[in-house]
Amino acid sequence: MEFKIITPETGEHKTYSHQTIANFLFTHLEQYGDKTEDILKCIDYAMNPEKGGTIIVGLDDEKIVGVVILNNTGMSGFIPENILVYIAVDNSQRGKGFGKKLMQKAIDTAKGDIALHVEPDNPAKILYEKLGFTNKYLEMRLTK
Numbered sequence: 220m221e222f223k224i225i226t227p228e229t230g231e232h233k234t235y236s237h238q239t240i241a242n243f244l245f246t247h248l249e250q251y252g253d254k255t256e257d258i259l260k261c262i263d264y265a266m267n268p269e270k271g272g273t274i275i276v277g278l279d280d281e282k283i284v285g286v287v288i289l290n291n292t293g294m295s296g297f298i299p300e301n302i303l304v305y306i307a308v309d310n311s312q313r314g315k316g317f318g319k320k321l322m323q324k325a326i327d328t329a330k331g332d333i334a335l336h337v338e339p340d341n342p343a344k345i346l347y348e349k350l351g352f353t354n355k356y357l358e359m360r361l362t363k
Contacts, residue, residue, distance in 0.1 A: 220284070220320050224328060225274040227266050235276055235283075237262045243286055247307035251341055261304050264290050272301075273328055277308075277321050284312045285321045289329055300331025306343070318343065322350055 223234065241258040252258075265272025265288055277285035285308040289301045303325060308318045326333065336358060337344045 220317060221278045221281075222324050223276040223278065225266075225276065227268040227271060235274075237266070239283075240274060240276070240286055240288075243283055243309075244288075244305050244307050247310050248305065249310070251338060252305075252307075258305065261288055261290065273325075275321060275324050275328065277317055277324075279312070279317070284309045285317045287321050287325045289325060289333065292334075295331055299334040301329045301333045303333055303335035318346055319350075322346060326350065 225235065237259055240262060241255050244258050245252055245255045262274065264270050265274055270291060270293070272288065272290040275287040275289075276283055277287075286305065287303065288305040290304050292298050292300055292302055294300065306318070306321060306325070308321070333352075335347065335352065337347060
């Protein structure tokens with residue numbers, strides 16, 4: 220697996236359009252995903268030099284097989300420096316270790332700690348736990 224690291228500074232964002240990345244995530248996140256327009260907001264945040272983040276595109280034979288998006292939080296300590304917003308592997312390529320490789324690359328690339336949200340029934344939860352993620356808090360949301 221080859222990786223393309225996309226940050227506001229690398230200029231790699233010209234190689235993979237925001238729409239291409241958003242469409243990939245929308246398709247392969249399946250029931251755990253968001254609307255394309257929300258994914259595009261996340262990408263815009265990551266690529267904004269004032270906010271920042273990292274997009275990691277995983278390639279196999281030059282074909283996108285996975286994508287991870289980390290957004291910078293601008294905080295540290297009480298809130299981790301990064302939040303892993305999206306990770307998806309092409310549904311026809313699952314079970315080949317691409318998800319683990321993407322997660323490891325995200326961990327290695329991130330400066331500081333990483334938080335993520337995962338639904339209790341998401342099979343990826345097992346991978347996150349194997350990689351050292353722990354459940355410190357119960358998240359609660361008020362949606363207005």
